[in-house]
Amino acid sequence: MKTLFTNAVVVTMNDCFDVFNKGYLLVEDGKISSVGPMEKCIDDFANMEVVDAEGGIMIPGFVNTHTHIGMIPFRGLGEDMKDRLNRFLFPLEKKQMTSSLAKASAKYAVAEMQLSGITTFFDMYYFEDDIAEAVSQMGERAVLAETIIENTIDSRQPYGGLMYAEKFIEKWAGKNNLITPSIAPHAPYSNTKDSLVKSKIIAEKYNVPYMIHLAEMDYEVALLREKYDVTPVEYMENIGFLSSDLVAAHCIYINERDAEILARYGVNVSHCVVANTKSGKGISPVKLMQEKGVSVGLGxxxxxxxNTLDMFTVMKTVALAQKTFLHDRSAYTSREILKMATIDGARCLGIHESTGSLEPGKNADVTIVETQSINMYPMHDPYATVVYQTNAGxxxxxxxDGIKRVHNKNLCSHTVKKLRHELEDASIKFNEAASKM
Ligand SMILES: [Zn+2]
Structure with missing residues (x-):
């Protein structure tokens, strides 16, 4: 099976940052076989699907390094409240979240990500076995991590997520080439040392990436300072939790020594700027971490x-926040931002050899944005156009993976209408409870 994309502004994100202003990309059996300027494109189109990009910008599919796709029902709830996590989210989640709701939410969330050009994501939630079913039905590339916390909602025993996660990893390892099962202890402040260490042992045993929320909360910093006189990163180092398979989400409270520790262990960071700033937590020192050698992707x-599962909102906010933080309008070029959203994200997940850029031999994870809409003119620089002008629409x-998931701005194998009906049906009790909070 061959697919030939023609007449695209091809932004490869390879090591040389090659851009072909009028380019092509050929896919054979799910893999990119060649890419280059249209002059070098084959002219025998027999036995292949030809997709004319009509001058649209072709980029690698985005890699979303941190999300919780079971949580669509919570979107827009309790906005602008203090400590929403403990006062609002945890209680509602404990009473109302079910496997069927998580699954319906996951399908809906994957649809939203596909429609905005995300082709790979790293999830952290409960009921990951059901979520994996949903993701496999949607045909998306994902690392799916079962959350470990004292009282998990999908297991009765304290830290029962450990047992769930190990069973889940055993079940899904090697089952679907797009899905990597994984494990994610919630955070240093919400997990015991024992559960953190056990989580890492499970990740090592099955050789899978693992994830945690790290250096995100002011009370997390205060707690570890008071108890052990260390920073969150130092604590994680002391208990032997750090490794190059770890993706640490947020990393807001990071000093120079913390950044050095993260770099020494090869820890990867998921920078979630919208969440960090919307909650008023702060701006993550991304430049400091990158200068020390830490891989930083976007989530x-x-x-x-x-609120929105799209990387355009994230990329633009990263640029605005970092330029303001560094008091430098030349800081973080659009190319650097797009790099974080694609190949650097793939590096964080350990899959940069097979996705994250448009290069021969890689999986065909491809996104094309049209350039005909009112906001898309003019285009002086495709990187700037993608980062500052483009939206998910x-x-x-x-x-x-070489399979068409979105065509003419619509899902190919599902309809948003049906996915939404499924989610609405599964959300009835949840919405009733939420309205009384
Ligand atoms: Zn999170």
Whole structure:
């Protein structure tokens, strides 16, 4: 099976940052076989699907390094409240979240991500076995991590997520080439040392990436300072939790020594700027971490924290926040921002050899944004156009692993209407309870 994309502004995100202003990309059996200027494109189109990009911008599918796709029902709830997590989210989640609701939410969330050009994501939630079913039905590339916390909502025993996670990883390892099962202890302040260490042992045993929320909360910093006189990163180092398979989400409270520790262990950071700033927590010192050698990808965080599951909102906010933070309008070029949203994100997940850029041999994870809408003119620099002008509504075409998932701004194998009906049906009790809070 061959697919040939023609007449695209191809932004490869390879090491040389090659851009072909009028380019093509050929896909064979799900993998990119060649990419280049139209002059070098084959002219025998027999036995292949030809997709004319009509001058649209072709970029690698985005890699969303941190989200919680079971949480669509929470979106827009309790906005502008103090300590929403403990006062609002945890109680509602404990009483109302079910496997069927998480599954319906996951399908809806994946649809939203595909429609905005995200082809890979790293999830952290409960009921990941059901979520994996949903993701496999939607045909998206994902690392799916079962959350470990004292009282999980999908297991009765304290820290029962550990047992759930191990069973889940055993069940899904090697089952679906797009899905990597994984484990994610919630945070240093909400997990015991024992549960953190056990989580890492499970990740090591099955050789899978693992995730945690780290250095995100002011009370997390205060607690660890008071108890052990350390920073969150120092604490994680002391208990032997850090490794290059770890993706640490947020990392707001990071000093120079913390950044050095993260770099020494090869820890990857998911920068969730919208969640960090919307909650008033602060601006993560991304430049400091990158200068020390830490890989930093971008994350939408869950739909309650970041509201939209699209990387355009995230990329633009990263640029605005970092330029302001550094008092430098030349800081973080559009190319650097797009790099974080694609190949650097893939590096965080350990899959940069197979996705994250448009290069021969890689999986065909491809996004095309059209350039005909009113906000898309003029285009002086495709990187700047993608980072500052484009929104999710401009995403025209998306392929995941060589399979067409979005065509003419619509899902190919599902309809938003049906996914929404399924989610609405599953949300009735949840919405009733939420309205009384
Ligand atoms: Zn999170």
């Amino acid at each position: 939408t965080d869950g739909p309650i924290s970041g 401009n995403v025209q075409t998306v392929y995941v």
